[in-house]
């Protein structure tokens with residue numbers, strides 16, 4: 001497993017070792033010990049979503065004390081994954097990081113607590129899978145507007161398909177971070 005740091009503190013790119021043989025492949029999708037001292041979260045919930053090409057989900061987070069760290073990956077298809085640093089003491093507060101995650105590259109992102117997370121779907125039948133360090137809590141769900149001008153994110157798709165909830169998400173310009 002290769003673990004790479006990014007320009008945003010504690011945000012990691014994880015590339016698993018893939019063992020290919022005549023049957024197909026094998027990989028360890030999560031190994032707590034390999035991430036020791038880097039990822040201290042205990043993951044308690046696994047989620048999966050299927051999306052069509054052109055879907056955009058995000059930018060989501062849960063308020064403390066229900067904040068979630070996430071370990072995200074793609075099982076089929078591909079996405080542009082985007083995270084925004086919401087930690088007010090962070091030198092990269094308000095900045096975003098993006099990376100292509102695909103069934104082909106098998107890359108995972110470790111997104112600590114204190115980030116908003118979203119993704120734009122680049123292929124039909126994209127299955128997105130992620131581990132979360134806290135349970136879903138409907139009352140603490142928050143969303144920041146994906147196309148807020150202040151964030152200046154190039155999502156690489158035009159006129160995305162988004163949920164009604166995400167259409168009325170908060171503007172980052174009015175946003176007060178809970179982290």
Ligand SMILES: Cc1cn([C@H]2C[C@H](O)[C@@H](COP(=O)(O)OP(=O)(O)O[C@H]3O[C@@H](C)C(=O)[C@@H](O)[C@H]3O)O2)c(=O)[nH]c1=O
Pocket residue numbers: 047049057058059060061117118119135136163
């Ligand atoms: C996130 C979630 C949703 N749900 C339900 C609520 C709703 O009826 C349905 C669909 O939920 P949503 O529209 O919020 O799904 P979605 O827009 O895919 O939400 C997800 O987006 C990505 C970007 C994230 O980072 C995730 O943490 C999560 O917020 O599933 C759960 O039961 N458990 C969960 O953990």
